[in-house]
Amino acid sequence: MSLTLSLLPDAHAICRLEPDASIPDWANAGGFISITRTSDELSIVCLEANVPEGVKADRGWRCFKVEGPLDLSLTGVLASLANPLAEARINIFAVSTFDTDYLLVKEEKLMRAAEVLIRSGHRLANR
Numbered sequence: 001m002s003l004t005l006s007l008l009p010d011a012h013a014i015c016r017l018e019p020d021a022s023i024p025d026w027a028n029a030g031g032f033i034s035i036t037r038t039s040d041e042l043s044i045v046c047l048e049a050n051v052p053e054g055v056k057a058d059r060g061w062r063c064f065k066v067e068g069p070l071d072l073s074l075t076g077v078l079a080s081l082a083n084p085l086a087e088a089r090i091n092i093f094a095v096s097t098f099d100t101d102y103l104l105v106k107e108e109k110l111m112r113a114a115e116v117l118i119r120s121g122h123r124l125a126n127r
Contacts, residue, residue: 001076031046082094
């Protein structure tokens with residue numbers, strides 16, 4: 001499977017709040033945002049610049065968007081991205097939406113991740 005990806009321009013953070021926390025205003029401020037609530041936590045992925053000091057967050061993530069929309073019946077989309085990156089020992093954080101998938105990698109591994117994805121047959125649209 002060959003996919004076209006684009007790189008979002010800004011750094012993101014992955015934040016963890018208490019499961020009963022309200023969604024903070026800073027989480028909804030522009031760019032790519034993912035908010036997931038479970039019985040254990042409230043996870044927020046958002047622009048790093050919006051996250052206040054003192055919030056439990058892992059900063060310095062860059063985000064690849066799989067150009068879509070993708071049909072929900074497709075299989076192996078994430079595997080075609082995650083497997084070569086795992087073999088290259090590059091950790092990921094994946095987010096799926098109705099239309100497509102997003103793959104976050106740490107900033108310091110961004111260039112290596114791009115090389116691995118290209119070698120695996122994928123295309124970077126803005127490169």
